[in-house]
Amino acid sequence: MHDILIEERILAENDRLAEENREFFRQRGVVAINLISSPGAGKTSLIEKAAPYLDRDGLKFAVIEGDLATDIDSGRIGRLGVPVRQITTGKACHLDAHNISHLLPWVDEQKKLKLLVIENVGNMVCPAEYDLGERMKVTVMSVAEGDDKPLKYPAIFAASAVLVINKTDLLPHTDFSMKAARENALSINPSLKVFETSCRTGQGIEELSRLLCSLAVATGG
Amino acid sequence: MHDILIEERILAENDRLAEENREFFRQRGVVAINLISSPGAGKTSLIEKAAPYLDRDGLKFAVIEGDLATDIDSGRIGRLGVPVRQITTGKACHLDAHNISHLLPWVDEQKKLKLLVIENVGNMVCPAEYDLGERMKVTVMSVAEGDDKPLKYPAIFAASAVLVINKTDLLPHTDFSMKAARENALSINPSLKVFETSCRTGQGIEELSRLLCSLAVATGG
Numbered sequence: 001m002h003d004i005l006i007e008e009r010i011l012a013e014n015d016r017l018a019e020e021n022r023e024f025f026r027q028r029g030v031v032a033i034n035l036i037s038s039p040g041a042g043k044t045s046l047i048e049k050a051a052p053y054l055d056r057d058g059l060k061f062a063v064i065e066g067d068l069a070t071d072i073d074s075g076r077i078g079r080l081g082v083p084v085r086q087i088t089t090g091k092a093c094h095l096d097a098h099n100i101s102h103l104l105p106w107v108d109e110q111k112k113l114k115l116l117v118i119e120n121v122g123n124m125v126c127p128a129e130y131d132l133g134e135r136m137k138v139t140v141m142s143v144a145e146g147d148d149k150p151l152k153y154p155a156i157f158a159a160s161a162v163l164v165i166n167k168t169d170l171l172p173h174t175d176f177s178m179k180a181a182r183e184n185a186l187s188i189n190p191s192l193k194v195f196e197t198s199c200r201t202g203q204g205i206e207e208l209s210r211l212l213c214s215l216a217v218a219t220g221g
Numbered sequence: 222m223h224d225i226l227i228e229e230r231i232l233a234e235n236d237r238l239a240e241e242n243r244e245f246f247r248q249r250g251v252v253a254i255n256l257i258s259s260p261g262a263g264k265t266s267l268i269e270k271a272a273p274y275l276d277r278d279g280l281k282f283a284v285i286e287g288d289l290a291t292d293i294d295s296g297r298i299g300r301l302g303v304p305v306r307q308i309t310t311g312k313a314c315h316l317d318a319h320n321i322s323h324l325l326p327w328v329d330e331q332k333k334l335k336l337l338v339i340e341n342v343g344n345m346v347c348p349a350e351y352d353l354g355e356r357m358k359v360t361v362m363s364v365a366e367g368d369d370k371p372l373k374y375p376a377i378f379a380a381s382a383v384l385v386i387n388k389t390d391l392l393p394h395t396d397f398s399m400k401a402a403r404e405n406a407l408s409i410n411p412s413l414k415v416f417e418t419s420c421r422t423g424q425g426i427e428e429l430s431r432l433l434c435s436l437a438v439a440t441g442g
Contacts, residue, residue: 006227038259039345039374040366068346070372091376093314093346122373123346124260125289125314144365144388145261151291152343153260155312167365173394 014130017097021133024104025116031216032116034095034132036156037140039122042166044073045199046140046208047117051080053209054115059216061115064103066095068121083110094126097133114216128155135215136161143167143174147181150188157188162195164208169198235351238318242354245325246337252437253337255316255353257377258361260343263387265294266420267361267429268338272301274430275336280437282336285324287316289342304331315347318354335437349376356436357382364388364395368402371409378409383416385429390421 025032037043047063054061062083065073074086085106087099095118107116118134120127127137139160141149144167150157157163163185165178178196185192193211197204246253256264268284275282283304286294295307306327308320316339328337339355341348348358360381362370365388371378378384384406386399399417406413414432418425 038261038343038366039370040259040363067373069375070369072369072372091346091350093344121346122259123314123344125312125342125344129312142261142365144363144391145259148291148293149260152288152293154290170365170391170394173391 011129014097017101018131018133021097021100021104024107025133025135028108028113029219030107030113030116031212031219032118032132032134033212034118034120034127034134034137035140036120036124036127036137036160037122038124038142038145041122041140041142041145042199043119043122043140044076046164046166046197046205047077047119048080049199049202049205050209050212051082053206054212055082056213059114059213060110060112061117061216062107062110062113064100064116064118066099066119066121068092073119089121093121093123094130095120095132096130100132114219115212117212124149124153124156128159138162138164140164140166141181143170143176143178143181146175147177147184150181150184154188157185157192160189160192162193162211164195164197164204166197166199168196168203169200232350235318238322239352239354242318242321242325245328246354246356249329249334250440251328251334251337252433252440253339253353253355254433255348255355255358256338256340256361257345257348257358257381258343259345259363259366262343262361262363262366263420264340264343264361265297267385267387267418267426268298268340269301270420270423270426271430271433272303274427275433276303277434280335280434281331281333282338282437283328283331283334285321285337285339287320287340287342289313294340310342314342314344315351316341316353317351321353335440336433338433345370345374345377349380359383359385361385361387362402364391364397364399364402367396368398368405371402371406375409378406378413381410381413383414383432385416385418385425387418387420389417389424390419
């Protein structure tokens with residue numbers, strides 16, 4: 001019971017900082033996306049493959065990478081010429097609003113920025129509870145993980161606006177049922193927009209990018 | 222700073238309960254295994270496939286399943302005739318020693334039990350910090366997750382005695398390098414025993430089961 005009260009205090013403070021971040025992004029016309037998945041579902045690969053589409057028509061985007069350790073992912077994004085910062089959380093299993101607030105001066109330096117993709121630590125649980133000040137959460141699951149994951153990790157699917165079902169190229173080699181996965185996800189959150197993607201074949205990458213671009217352009221600034 | 226002190230108190234209390242659990246298992250000659258992975262790496266399938274080997278020669282084993290929600294996994298194990306209990310953690314991203322202590326009376330009822338497999342919530346981060354009173358942690362990663370995971374989630378690899386690299390049947394369809402994965406894992410923890418397994422082809426399942434059986438038999442009781 002005592003633990004729960006402590007957790008509520010921590011989350012309330014996080015929510016307060018997240019609102020400050022959200023107001024910062026709103027004033028600058030930046031759409032922030034909180035990209036969430038299990039370890040190895042393909043978040044960084046999706047950003048890599050989407051980069052050419054996101055960069056189109058003068059739309060400027062940047063990336064924040066979250067990991068416990070290493071700058072492997074920010075290295076991959078940086079090699080594309082995309083502005084990127086790495087947050088290493090040490091033992092923390094999720095990014096929080098405080099992590100992001102430290103990078104707001106850097107965000108401010110990115111002139112004409114429209115889209116900020118924040119790749120969270122690989123975890124299907126705690127990121128559901130920690131608002132970063134984002135416009136929306138985008139959750140990625142890979143077909144290798146099994147079609148029952150929405151039922152087992154419901155909070156993250158309930159909190160997300162978009163679900164990306166990635167690695168569809170592996171479908172012939174797994175027991176994954178796309179029909180069951182969609183039904184399970186929509187039973188948790190009927191308003192989820194679902195995209196099927198493969199970073200190997202390119203399936204769905206342009207459609208997903210178009211959604212992100214349209215959000216950014218609609219926000220204007 | 223305040224948060225860190227709170228976390229230390231919670232972990233200290235967990236460690237105390239974990240030692241009580243460990244003593245309970247020791248007195249009864251039960252080897253408890255803490256089975257950890259990302260969501261969908263194949264923990265439940267590994268238990269299903271290992272069950273016929275674990276059941277051999279009169280060795281009695283039981284399973285505790287951890288999930289945020291649903292009894293899907295305990296249903297799968299129960300259908301094999303293996304004694305099983307489900308823990309649903311709600312929002313908690315890991316099992317803790319307190320969860321396990323509640324099930325000790327049930328463990329006590331399992332006469333001649335030698336091996337208890339505790340399948341943790343799918344998460345590569347927090348289970349590293351929460352001792353359950355187990356003999357050892359066994360971490361599973363799937364080849365679909367990428368060979369850099371040991372570098373990005375080092376704590377769980379450092380805390381484990383055994384690493385299972387699962388879904389090797391997908392190797393031809395991914396960029397996963399077994400050599401790099403092994404090198405990365407051993408760079409974090411040189412004493413890791415590494416098994417390569419596939420629940421589709423059966424590769425490695427008997428070898429992994431033999432290790433668990435030998436631990437259980439050596440413990441006697």
